[in-house]
Amino acid sequence: MRRKHAGESVQVVMVGSVGIDTIETPLARRTDLLGGSLSHACPAASFFAKVGMVGVIGEDFPEKYLRLYRRFGIDLAGLRRVSGRTFRWSGVYEADMINRRTLLTELNVFADFSPELPASYRDAPFLLLGNISPALQLHVLSQARRPKFVVADTMDLWINTARAPLMDLIGKVHMLTLNDGEARLLTGAHNLKACAAKLMKWGPRFVVIKKGEHGAMLFSPSGVFLVPAYPVDDVVDPTGAGDAFAGGFMGRLAQRGAISERAVRDALLCGSVVASFGVEEFSVEGLRRLTTARIARRQAELKRMTRA
Amino acid sequence: MRRKHAGESVQVVMVGSVGIDTIETPLARRTDLLGGSLSHACPAASFFAKVGMVGVIGEDFPEKYLRLYRRFGIDLAGLRRVSGRTFRWSGVYEADMINRRTLLTELNVFADFSPELPASYRDAPFLLLGNISPALQLHVLSQARRPKFVVADTMDLWINTARAPLMDLIGKVHMLTLNDGEARLLTGAHNLKACAAKLMKWGPRFVVIKKGEHGAMLFSPSGVFLVPAYPVDDVVDPTGAGDAFAGGFMGRLAQRGAISERAVRDALLCGSVVASFGVEEFSVEGLRRLTTARIARRQAELKRMTRA
Numbered sequence: 070m071r072r073k074h075a076g077e078s079v080q081v082v083m084v085g086s087v088g089i090d091t092i093e094t095p096l097a098r099r100t101d102l103l104g105g106s107l108s109h110a111c112p113a114a115s116f117f118a119k120v121g122m123v124g125v126i127g128e129d130f131p132e133k134y135l136r137l138y139r140r141f142g143i144d145l146a147g148l149r150r151v152s153g154r155t156f157r158w159s160g161v162y163e164a165d166m167i168n169r170r171t172l173l174t175e176l177n178v179f180a181d182f183s184p185e186l187p188a189s190y191r192d193a194p195f196l197l198l199g200n201i202s203p204a205l206q207l208h209v210l211s212q213a214r215r216p217k218f219v220v221a222d223t224m225d226l227w228i229n230t231a232r233a234p235l236m237d238l239i240g241k242v243h244m245l246t247l248n249d250g251e252a253r254l255l256t257g258a259h260n261l262k263a264c265a266a267k268l269m270k271w272g273p274r275f276v277v278i279k280k281g282e283h284g285a286m287l288f289s290p291s292g293v294f295l296v297p298a299y300p301v302d303d304v305v306d307p308t309g310a311g312d313a314f315a316g317g318f319m320g321r322l323a324q325r326g327a328i329s330e331r332a333v334r335d336a337l338l339c340g341s342v343v344a345s346f347g348v349e350e351f352s353v354e355g356l357r358r359l360t361t362a363r364i365a366r367r368q369a370e371l372k373r374m375t376r377a
Numbered sequence: 378m379r380r381k382h383a384g385e386s387v388q389v390v391m392v393g394s395v396g397i398d399t400i401e402t403p404l405a406r407r408t409d410l411l412g413g414s415l416s417h418a419c420p421a422a423s424f425f426a427k428v429g430m431v432g433v434i435g436e437d438f439p440e441k442y443l444r445l446y447r448r449f450g451i452d453l454a455g456l457r458r459v460s461g462r463t464f465r466w467s468g469v470y471e472a473d474m475i476n477r478r479t480l481l482t483e484l485n486v487f488a489d490f491s492p493e494l495p496a497s498y499r500d501a502p503f504l505l506l507g508n509i510s511p512a513l514q515l516h517v518l519s520q521a522r523r524p525k526f527v528v529a530d531t532m533d534l535w536i537n538t539a540r541a542p543l544m545d546l547i548g549k550v551h552m553l554t555l556n557d558g559e560a561r562l563l564t565g566a567h568n569l570k571a572c573a574a575k576l577m578k579w580g581p582r583f584v585v586i587k588k589g590e591h592g593a594m595l596f597s598p599s600g601v602f603l604v605p606a607y608p609v610d611d612v613v614d615p616t617g618a619g620d621a622f623a624g625g626f627m628g629r630l631a632q633r634g635a636i637s638e639r640a641v642r643d644a645l646l647c648g649s650v651v652a653s654f655g656v657e658e659f660s661v662e663g664l665r666r667l668t669t670a671r672i673a674r675r676q677a678e679l680k681r682m683t684r685a
Contacts, residue, residue, distance in 0.1 A: 283591045292681065295608075297605075297683070335685055370600075372685060376602075377602070377680060
C-alpha cells in the first residue's frame, strides 16, 4: 500500500473509539486485534479522502497499529496517547456469525475520553460523530467551523440514558444513523417509515436505518433508498462492519464533494461494498490489500445484482 | 372486480393447499379466513394470466370463497370437493409480525389429496408445484405435456423425510424456491452462493432463496439478483406472503411469455410487489381491490428505491 493523501489537508474528521479486541468465532480465536469504531471507519474512508482521527489510546497501544494507520494515510494529529491501558473489548460470535456475546469491556483510557479537534481539523467539511455520548458528540461539533456535512451515529444506551443531549444533537446534524430497534426505541413508532419521518422532523435531512447483514435503508426528502448488502462468500469477522460502512460512505461522499441524493446513494452503496470486504477477514485485514479498483468493481457488481 | 380472463385457456396451473385459517396477531384475531397456498398464489397470478387451481376442499368450504376465486377469474376445474372437512390451520404471530406459533393443523381432506390435472390443464405452459410432498409434485408433473416453465417449492419436512423423490423432482424443474435455512439443510453448504451453485448443478436453471421480510435472492447462469421487499407501512397479516410472491411471479412471467433473465427479474420484482399488497390486510383481502395499475405503480416505486 502506498502512503496516500500525503500533504493534503484533512477532508473527513472522525471521532470514536480505538481499541484492542479479542474475537472468537466458531472457526477461530484471535487476540490483540486492532479494533474500535475508528479502526474500521478511518481506513474505510481513506480510499477516497484524507481522514483525521480523533481518539485516545493508552501506553500499551502497539506501534505496529500506528504504522498501519499511517499506511492508510490517516492523519493522527487528533489521536492522543495518555497514561493507562487502551480500551479493550472481547466477544464471541455464534454459528450464524451475526449474534454475539460480549465477554469483556474495559473502557480504560476511553472512560475519560474528551475529544478535542486539532486546529488543522476544524475546517474539515465532513465530520463523522461516531457512537460516543451525545454530550461528547456535541462538544466535538462545537469545535468544528461550518462543517458541510455532519453524520452522527448513536445507540440504545444513549437513547435510554442521555435523551436530552441526544435530541439537541439530532437537531444539529445532516444525517443520523442507527439500527432498526434503536429507531423504534427513540421515536416510539414501530414502522420504519414512520420512525424516519419523525427523526427527519427533528432535524436531519437524511436518516439511515441499519439492518446488519440485510443492508440499510436511506430516508430523505426524495423518498426511500434500499441499500443492499453485498452477499459475501464467507463472513470471517463481522466486527466493525457498521463502522466500515459509515467510513466508506463518508470518504466517498467527501471525494464527490457535492451533497445530492444521487451522491448520497452512490456513497452508501460504496460504504456497503467496503464493509463487505471488511468482514471477509479479521479486524481490518480485509481492507489492507484493498484497492479503489476492487471497490469499484464490486460496486458495479452489486449494482448489477439490483437491476431488474 | 371484473371477471377476468373469461374464455381464455389456462396458462398457469398451480397445485397446493386450500384451507380455512384462524389467525391471531397482537392487534386482532380473525376466524374462518380463506387460506392455504393456492388461495394466495392463484389470486396473485390472476392479475396477469388465466390460472387453473389444483386442490381439494371439503363439504364445509364456504360458497363465498368459491365466488371469490371466480371473481379473480380463477379456473376451478382442478378443484375437487370431497366428503369431509377442509384443511384447517391456526396460528399466532408475535409482536414482530414475523415469528409465529402454530396452534392447530388439521389436514382433513388434504391428507388424502391426490392431485389430478383436468384435461384442459395438461397443455398449460406454466406450472407451479406448491409445497406438497415431492411424490405428489412428481405425480402432477408427469401429467403435464411439455410444460415450458416448472417451478417447485419445498420445505424442511420433505428434505428430512423424502429426499430421494425430492432429488428426482429437482432434476426436472426449471426453478426451485426454498428459504435460506432449507437451502443449507438440503445442500449441506452454509454460504448461500455455494448452496445455489449446488442446487443448480442438480438441475434447475434458476434458484430462488427466500428471506422473508428481507426479500429473496435469485441465482441463475447470469449471476445473482437481489429481489427487494417493498417496505410496507403496516403489516397486518404476513400469512401467505411467500405464496403470493410465487403466484405474482408466475402470472407475470406467463404474461410476458419469454423466459429470459430480464423477464425473470421483472417477474420476481412483480411477485414481491403483489406480496407486499397481500400482507397489508388479512387473508387475501389485500388482493381483492388491487389493480394492475396499482401493482405497476408500486413496482416502479420499488425500482426507484433500489436505483443508486
